[in-house]
Amino acid sequence: xxxxxxxxxxxxxxxxxxxxxxxxxxxxxxxxxxxxxxxxxxxxxxxxxxxxxxxxxxxxxxxxxxxxxxxxxxxxxxxxxxxxxxxxxxxxxxxxx
Amino acid sequence: xxxxxxxxxxxxxxxxxxxxxxxxxxxxxxxxxxxxxxxxxxxxxxxxxxxxxxxxxxxxxxxxxxxxxxxxxxxxxxxxxxxxxxxxxxxxxxxxx
Numbered sequence: 001x002x003x004x005x006x007x008x009x010x011x012x013x014x015x016x017x018x019x020x021x022x023x024x025x026x027x028x029x030x031x032x033x034x035x036x037x038x039x040x041x042x043x044x045x046x047x048x049x050x051x052x053x054x055x056x057x058x059x060x061x062x063x064x065x066x067x068x069x070x071x072x073x074x075x076x077x078x079x080x081x082x083x084x085x086x087x088x089x090x091x092x093x094x095x096x097x
Numbered sequence: 098x099x100x101x102x103x104x105x106x107x108x109x110x111x112x113x114x115x116x117x118x119x120x121x122x123x124x125x126x127x128x129x130x131x132x133x134x135x136x137x138x139x140x141x142x143x144x145x146x147x148x149x150x151x152x153x154x155x156x157x158x159x160x161x162x163x164x165x166x167x168x169x170x171x172x173x174x175x176x177x178x179x180x181x182x183x184x185x186x187x188x189x190x191x192x193x194x
Contacts, residue, residue, distance in 0.1 A: 003137050005152045007104050007188040040100050042192035047160060048167070052190040055102045057154050063144060070145070091104040091188045093149040095139035 001037065002066045004058040006092040014086045019043055019054065022082045026056065029074050035065025052089075059097075066094060098134065099163045101155040103189040111183045116140055116151065119179045123153065126171050132162025149186075156194075163191060 010019070023041050030039035038059040044051055060066040069075055083090075107116070120138050127136035135156040141148055157163040166172055180187075 002142065003139075003152070003154050005102060005104055005154055007102055007190055009188070040192065040194035042100075042194060045099065045160070045191045045193050047163065047191050050189075052188045055100070055190050055192050057100050057102055057192075057194075063142070066144065089188070091106070091149045091186070092147075093104055093152050094142045094144050095137065095152050095154075096142050097137035097139060097154075 001097050002060040002063055002094055003097050004056070004060065004066055004069070004092075004094050006056040006090065007052045008054045008083070008087050009089040010053045010086050011088045018082070018086060022078070022086070025078050025082065029072075029078065030058065032074075033065070033069055033072075035061040036069060037061060098194050099157040099160055099191055100194050101153070101157065101163055101166070101189075101191050103153040103187065104149045105151045105180070105184050106186045107150045107183050108185045115179070115183060119175070119183070122175050122179065126169075126175065127155065129171075130162070130166055130169075132158040133166065134158060
């Protein structure tokens with residue numbers, strides 16, 4: 001299986017409404033995907049200092065299923081229109097698990 | 098449930114042996130934990146450019162189970178003795194899922 005992992009810090013002016021709208025769009029999009037076993041997305045739970053604002057952890061059956069997600073027009077639109085203006089910093093990777 | 102998500106980029110001189118030893122230690126430690134439902138850890142699968150070197154995605158039943166992990170002496174030792182010298186950059190967060 002493949003875990004797609006992304007962590008963001010938002011610009012200071014980003015609102016909770018923008019974050020909620022992003023989470024809603026990502027979750028709705030994820031339900032349309034084949035081979036996406038789990039899609040966990042959300043804001044920092046607030047357990048400790050020095051942690052980032054938001055994370056996406058998506059589990060895919062295959063690399064192909066991940067690539068369909070990653071290159072999908074709806075995903076690109078969310079990245080360009082929502083995440084792009086919001087993100088101050090981002091780290092992402094995919095690992096086999 | 099709680100997802101603990103961490104992404105790293107290593108210093109250029111870090112070796113694959115160091116990364117393998119870290120992964121082994123983390124996985125062995127995770128097997129000793131109560132309330133840790135899944136522990137996925139690994140190096141970048143190499144699917145695309147511009148992605149980070151390594152990620153940990155751990156799923157815990159409760160915040161308490163996460164905190165036991167996070168504050169455990171064995172975890173602190175791995176963080177200080179292995180990850181500290183290896184990591185050039187790091188983002189981490191915990192999300193409710």
